[in-house]
Amino acid sequence: MRNDILDSGFRHIAIISILLISVLILGACSSVGDSDLPAETEIATTVVETEAVEGPALPDTSLQDTPAMTDEAANPELTVPALAETAEPEAIQCTSPASGTPSMMEGPYYKADSPERTSLLEPGIPGELLILTGFILNTNCEPIPNAWMDFWQTDGNGEYDNTGYKLRGHQFTGEDGRYYLETVIPGLYPGRTAHIHVKVQAPDEPVLTTQLFIPGEPGNQRDIIFSEELVIDLQETDDGLQGTFNFVLDED
Ligand code: FE
Numbered sequence: 001m002r003n004d005i006l007d008s009g010f011r012h013i014a015i016i017s018i019l020l021i022s023v024l025i026l027g028a029c030s031s032v033g034d035s036d037l038p039a040e041t042e043i044a045t046t047v048v049e050t051e052a053v054e055g056p057a058l059p060d061t062s063l064q065d066t067p068a069m070t071d072e073a074a075n076p077e078l079t080v081p082a083l084a085e086t087a088e089p090e091a092i093q094c095t096s097p098a099s100g101t102p103s104m105m106e107g108p109y110y111k112a113d114s115p116e117r118t119s120l121l122e123p124g125i126p127g128e129l130l131i132l133t134g135f136i137l138n139t140n141c142e143p144i145p146n147a148w149m150d151f152w153q154t155d156g157n158g159e160y161d162n163t164g165y166k167l168r169g170h171q172f173t174g175e176d177g178r179y180y181l182e183t184v185i186p187g188l189y190p191g192r193t194a195h196i197h198v199k200v201q202a203p204d205e206p207v208l209t210t211q212l213f214i215p216g217e218p219g220n221q222r223d224i225i226f227s228e229e230l231v232i233d234l235q236e237t238d239d240g241l242q243g244t245f246n247f248v249l250d251e252d
Contacts, residue, residue, distance in 0.1 A: 097140065098140075128185045134245045135173075195213055
C-alpha cells in the first residue's frame with residue numbers, strides 16, 4: 001500500500017516534470033522564433049526603403065535637364081557664343097591726347113531706372129544677335145573703371161518698348177574699363193537709320209549722351225544726324241556679329 005502511494009507520487013512528479021520540461025522547450029523554441037522574425041523583417045524593410053530612396057532620384061535628374069533643353073530649342077536667339085564673353089580684351093585703338101566722343105541728341109524714348117544687366121536678350125525679341133564690347137577711356141587713353149552706361153534701342157523691327165524695359169539696361173565698366181553688351185541689331189523707324197542710344201558717365205563726371213550706328217546700313221546716308229565718328233567696328237564671325245566701340249570721355 002505504501003509503495004503504491006510512493007509510485008503514484010513519483011508518477012505525478014514525473015508527469016509534472018515532463019510537462020514543465022515541455023513548456024520550457026516550447027518557450028525556448030518560441031523565443032528563438034521571435035528573435036529571428038524581427039531580423040528578417042528589418043532586412044526586408046531596409047531593402048524596401050533603399051528602393052524607395054533610389055527610385056525617385058532618376059526622374060528628378062531627367063526633369064532638371066528637360067526645361068533647359070526646351071528653352072534653348074524654343075529660343076535660339078538666346079544662345080550666345082561663350083567665346084565673346086571670355087575673349088581677351090582687344091588692343092585699345094587710341095592715340096593720346098584723344099578727342100572726346102561726340103554727343104548726340106537723347107531723343108524722346110529714354111526711360112530712367114533701367115535694369116542693371118549686360119544682356120538685353122529676351123525670348124521673342126526680333127533681331128540679329130549683336131555682341132558689342134569696348135572700353136571707356138579718358139583723353140589720355142586710360143581705361144575708366146566703374147563708369148556707368150545706360151543703353152536703349154529698338155528691336156529688329158524698329159519698335160521701342162515704351163511701357164516696359166525691353167532692350168533697355170545699364171551696367172558699369174570693370175576694373176579694366178571694359179564693357180560687354182548682348183543685344184540685337186536695331187531696326188529702322190520713320191526718319192531714322194539703325195542706331196543704339198547710350199549714356200556714359202565716369203564717376204563724378206558729366207553724362208555723355210550719344211548714339212552708335214551700324215556700318216553699311218543703307219539708311220545711314222538718309223539720316224541727317226548720322227555721324228561716321230559714331231559707327232561701330234563690326235565683324236561677322238562664325239559666332240555671329242561682334243562689334244566694338246571705344247568711348248572717350250573729356251574729364252574735368
Ligand atoms: Fe531712337
